[in-house]
Amino acid sequence: MFEDSSHIAAQTAAAATISGHLYRASMIAKRMALAAKNSRAMVLRAGSKAAGLKVISDYFDELADKTINLSHIINHSAISISQNSVKQWRTQGFLHNLSKCKARVGNQKSTQLDPAMSIGEDSLHELANKLQSELSSLNDQLLDIRQYMQSSNVVAVTFRLEATQTGEFQPLLESMANSIDGLSNEIKNHITFSQNQLAQFKVS
Amino acid sequence: MDAHKLYDEGHQWYVFGRDPEKPEKIIDTNQYLIVDGDRSILLDPGGIEVFSTMLASVLKYVDIDHITDLFASHQDPDIISSLGMWDQVLPKATLHASWLWEGFIRHFGMDNIAYNGIPDTGERLTIGNTDLEFIPAHYLHSSGNFHVYDPKSKILFSGDIGAALEPPGMPMFVEDFDSHVEKMRYFHERWMPSNDAKMHWLNRVRKLDIEIMAPQHGRLFKGEDVNKFLDWFEQLNVGVATMQG
Numbered sequence: 001m002f003e004d005s006s007h008i009a010a011q012t013a014a015a016a017t018i019s020g021h022l023y024r025a026s027m028i029a030k031r032m033a034l035a036a037k038n039s040r041a042m043v044l045r046a047g048s049k050a051a052g053l054k055v056i057s058d059y060f061d062e063l064a065d066k067t068i069n070l071s072h073i074i075n076h077s078a079i080s081i082s083q084n085s086v087k088q089w090r091t092q093g094f095l096h097n098l099s100k101c102k103a104r105v106g107n108q109k110s111t112q113l114d115p116a117m118s119i120g121e122d123s124l125h126e127l128a129n130k131l132q133s134e135l136s137s138l139n140d141q142l143l144d145i146r147q148y149m150q151s152s153n154v155v156a157v158t159f160r161l162e163a164t165q166t167g168e169f170q171p172l173l174e175s176m177a178n179s180i181d182g183l184s185n186e187i188k189n190h191i192t193f194s195q196n197q198l199a200q201f202k203v204s
Numbered sequence: 205m206d207a208h209k210l211y212d213e214g215h216q217w218y219v220f221g222r223d224p225e226k227p228e229k230i231i232d233t234n235q236y237l238i239v240d241g242d243r244s245i246l247l248d249p250g251g252i253e254v255f256s257t258m259l260a261s262v263l264k265y266v267d268i269d270h271i272t273d274l275f276a277s278h279q280d281p282d283i284i285s286s287l288g289m290w291d292q293v294l295p296k297a298t299l300h301a302s303w304l305w306e307g308f309i310r311h312f313g314m315d316n317i318a319y320n321g322i323p324d325t326g327e328r329l330t331i332g333n334t335d336l337e338f339i340p341a342h343y344l345h346s347s348g349n350f351h352v353y354d355p356k357s358k359i360l361f362s363g364d365i366g367a368a369l370e371p372p373g374m375p376m377f378v379e380d381f382d383s384h385v386e387k388m389r390y391f392h393e394r395w396m397p398s399n400d401a402k403m404h405w406l407n408r409v410r411k412l413d414i415e416i417m418a419p420q421h422g423r424l425f426k427g428e429d430v431n432k433f434l435d436w437f438e439q440l441n442v443g444v445a446t447m448q449g
Contacts, residue, residue, distance in 0.1 A: 090288060090313060091292075093289075094289050094292050097256040098256070098259075098289075098293070100260075101255075101256040101259045104260035105260050105263050105264070109264075109267075109268075112268040112269070113259075113263075113268065113293065119292070120292060
């Protein structure tokens with residue numbers, strides 16, 4: 001009648017794990033924002049030779065800021081999912097215990113427990129609906145960040161190409177592009193991991 | 205789970221315990237139910253592991269709507285970790301426990317049940333026509349601890365005082381006090397922290413007229429065994445952990 005409690009436990013742990021990974025992703029995004037600001041300073045120093053890079057470094061900066069903000073929002077969503085899972089876990093435990101009790105007592109006493117059973121089942125249903133909507137929105141948010149990071153990878157390639165026009169600044173700017181590219185990949189790894197964790201959720 | 209009626213003159217006292225279905229490694233507990241008409245109170249309703257058995261046992265004697273109050277002698281898990289479950293079957297009930305533990309006990313889950321924080325000096329509660337007294341037993345063993353005395357039935361629910369550690373299936377009452385002593389000694393020496401607190405409690409309890417002393421673990425004391433216990437407890441040196449090594 002009730003979902004296996006070990007599954008709810010795994011779900012609770014998965015939501016907490018996602019929250020942890022997104023926190024780490026937001027820390028990396030902060031480093032990425034710093035790298036983007038450094039690249040902008042370098043572009044300014046390079047002057048007219050690097051005029052084409054200014055727009056790109058501004059874009060990096062914007063992506064990093066968006067990623068930080070979205071990571072915070074997602075982190076809150078993941079915590080809310082984790083709390084929801086704990087409530088479901090608890091309610092299932094209650095319903096499980098109540099069922100055991102109903103099996104022990106006679107019919108007349110058993111019916112006295114029906115209202116509590118019904119409230120518990122309604123509450124579980126509500127929690128499942130809320131979880132469904134939270135999971136869907138979390139999934140969209142994770143896709144958004146993945147999209148940002150894919151854009152970041154693409155822009156890093158353009159940045160490297162443009163850097164070839166900047167003479168003595170080329171090695172430094174290339175190194176910055178590599179750094180931003182690497183950080184984007186690190187964030188993508190956290191997002192992939194979180195998406196895999198999300199796949200563990202089963203909404204009835 | 206075994207159930208025994210301890211008293212039945214106008215109102216009823218029941219004890220529940222010796223649960224053969226409880227997981228092996230958790231300590232056996234005695235739960236008590238006092239019923240007077242359409243009100244009743246559960247004393248130390250127990251841990252989450254015994255909830256379903258306990259609820260089924262209680263419903264043999266009382267309708268669910270008539271369980272109006274809960275009492276927790278202190279905050280330990282074997283006393284009240286089932287609270288999150290009771291909270292869902294008895295949403296209109298009131299839990300009576302030391303004011304000291306409210307913020308802690310709520311960690312067991314309490315969205316519906318009301319909390320009545322008992323002041324340190326104790327309090328009275330009337331269940332139907334039965335007056336109950338919450339007797340202070342602080343530091344025995346918890347820093348905010350109460351027992352329940354019913355002057356009409358002369359039953360004292362004594363929480364962890366009088367507890368004994370015994371294998372499953374022991375009788376409900378002490379049959380031979382002298383041989384029972386060794387089953388209680390270590391529990392009291394180790395769990396009870398303060399000789400001062402012990403004397404304070406003894407002075408208070410010796411003034412009560414007690415026919416049955418009903419602890420939360422082990423056997424109950426009846427008649428002369430109650431005084432034997434009080435005398436034995438008085439001479440016992442407690443708080444031994446700080447005296448070792």
